[in-house]
Amino acid sequence: MQHYIDTLLLHLSLFLFPHFTSSFFLQTEAMSDRFFPNPMPEFVPEATPSTQHELHEAITVTTGDSLHKLLAMPHAPLSERLKRAALDLKQTIVMETWGFTEQRVGDFTLYCGLLGTAFLLFKSYNVTQNANDLTLCSQIIKACDTASLYSREVSFICGRAGVCALGAVAAKHAGNDESLRYYLAQFQKIKLPKDLPDELLYGRVGFLWACLFLNKHLGQGTVPSSYTAPVVDEIIKNGRALGRKGKCPLMFEWYGEKYWGAAHGLVGIMHVLMDMELKPDQLEDVRDTLKYMILNRFPSGNYPASEGDKKRDELVHWCHGAPGVALTLVKASKVFGDEEFLDAAMEAADVVWSRGLLKRVGMCHGISGNAYVFLSLYQLTGNAKYLYKAKAFACFLLDRAHKLISRGEMHGGDRPYSLFEGVGGMAYLFLDMVDPSQSKFPAYEL
Numbered sequence: 001m002q003h004y005i006d007t008l009l010l011h012l013s014l015f016l017f018p019h020f021t022s023s024f025f026l027q028t029e030a031m032s033d034r035f036f037p038n039p040m041p042e043f044v045p046e047a048t049p050s051t052q053h054e055l056h057e058a059i060t061v062t063t064g065d066s067l068h069k070l071l072a073m074p075h076a077p078l079s080e081r082l083k084r085a086a087l088d089l090k091q092t093i094v095m096e097t098w099g100f101t102e103q104r105v106g107d108f109t110l111y112c113g114l115l116g117t118a119f120l121l122f123k124s125y126n127v128t129q130n131a132n133d134l135t136l137c138s139q140i141i142k143a144c145d146t147a148s149l150y151s152r153e154v155s156f157i158c159g160r161a162g163v164c165a166l167g168a169v170a171a172k173h174a175g176n177d178e179s180l181r182y183y184l185a186q187f188q189k190i191k192l193p194k195d196l197p198d199e200l201l202y203g204r205v206g207f208l209w210a211c212l213f214l215n216k217h218l219g220q221g222t223v224p225s226s227y228t229a230p231v232v233d234e235i236i237k238n239g240r241a242l243g244r245k246g247k248c249p250l251m252f253e254w255y256g257e258k259y260w261g262a263a264h265g266l267v268g269i270m271h272v273l274m275d276m277e278l279k280p281d282q283l284e285d286v287r288d289t290l291k292y293m294i295l296n297r298f299p300s301g302n303y304p305a306s307e308g309d310k311k312r313d314e315l316v317h318w319c320h321g322a323p324g325v326a327l328t329l330v331k332a333s334k335v336f337g338d339e340e341f342l343d344a345a346m347e348a349a350d351v352v353w354s355r356g357l358l359k360r361v362g363m364c365h366g367i368s369g370n371a372y373v374f375l376s377l378y379q380l381t382g383n384a385k386y387l388y389k390a391k392a393f394a395c396f397l398l399d400r401a402h403k404l405i406s407r408g409e410m411h412g413g414d415r416p417y418s419l420f421e422g423v424g425g426m427a428y429l430f431l432d433m434v435d436p437s438q439s440k441f442p443a444y445e446l
């Protein structure tokens with residue numbers, strides 16, 4: 001009965017959350033309502049002040065052309081400004097999600113719940129080395145641990161594995177061996193249900209991402225490949241059952257829909273698989289699946305939300321569309337070295353530049369998440385044009401997000417302080433802009 005209720009609620013959520021491509025949502029929001037026309041130049045060089053007076057001029061932002069001034073600002077003062085804004089936002093987010101709630105956990109998840117606040121605090125600790133952030137992060141994870149103890153969800157973003165994995169990594173940084181052992185033991189107790197989907201938000205690759213996160217932060221072999229290999233084999237087996245050899249070798253379904261995007265679909269699954277140890281034939285299927293997607297992209301360079309929805313070129317989100325695909329293509333370019341992947345990633349980035357200034361703020365389907373496409377391409381190519389574009393999206397948010405949200409011209413998110421839908425994503429992006437060469441889309445880029 002509970003499963004039936006859960007399923008019913010999930011289907012209801014198809015109508016409520018924009019990263020699900022329900023026809024209801026698509027009909028209620030016209031394409032022109034989704035994004036702001038991009039008002040920013042293709043490139044603005046940073047000012048190079050040579051006197052104290054010029055420096056003062058370069059870093060003084062007043063109203064008027066403040067956005068253009070921010071775009072030209074030298075990196076050091078701009079990143080300081082973004083960091084300050086992020087730390088102020090972090091205070092607000094902690095108060096709203098933890099302080100004012102008397103530390104009760106409604107939603108424990110990283111996606112829209114308290115674990116997202118903990119993840120932001122962990123990021124803030126890594127940037128500032130402020131030990132208070134790590135202490136608070138650990139306290140919040142402890143509350144999430146209690147709240148998620150009997151959760152059936154197993155992924156990093158929406159399930160128990162996120163709590164245990166982040167708990168273990170935070171404990172390691174805090175030098176708390178007892179807590180580290182506890183979270184690792186809890187992680188080992190996670191059982192993957194037989195009917196688990198394969199996608200990122202709730203499914204098998206969402207669990208695998210937690211394994212990768214542990215191995216990255218605690219050392220390779222923390223979760224041995226003998227443990228993850230059967231999960232990988234199961235995913236490949238499922239993908240081949242729905243795929244077509246010679247066309248798209250792997251295909252997956254989530255609630256009856258063959259999604260393509262990062263959150264629920266093909267490209268999110270390919271993204272995580274590329275970080276796993278794959279047999280040569282498995283790796284080949286991943287590569288050919290990505291090539292099929294490139295071949296069947298929209299003429300604009302954007303990507304369909306699902307296999308059955310190849311006519312509606314509308315969504316430019318991390319969850320559905322070019323941004324999530326671009327991040328995976330950047331990874332494919334590193335893994336396989338084919339020019340085709342880099343070319344398609346750059347083409348997808350052009351779509352994000354022109355149609356990705358969404359009227360939403362968060363990671364999943366907002367400007368913050370879309371900025372990571374440029375950061376990822378900057379890291380791969382070293383091309384300053386991409387760094388500028390990431391900076392431009394961040395500056396647009398810094399300069400205008402609060403104003404636009406308060407005027408009702410931009411959606412503040414159904415969960416306005418969350419990491420994936422709210423200003424938590426914006427704070428996270430601002431912190432990543434301090435050292436753009438090390439930025440990572442949270443819970444997606446490793």
Ligand SMILES: [Zn+2]
Binds near residue numbers: 263317320364
């Ligand atoms: Zn979304």
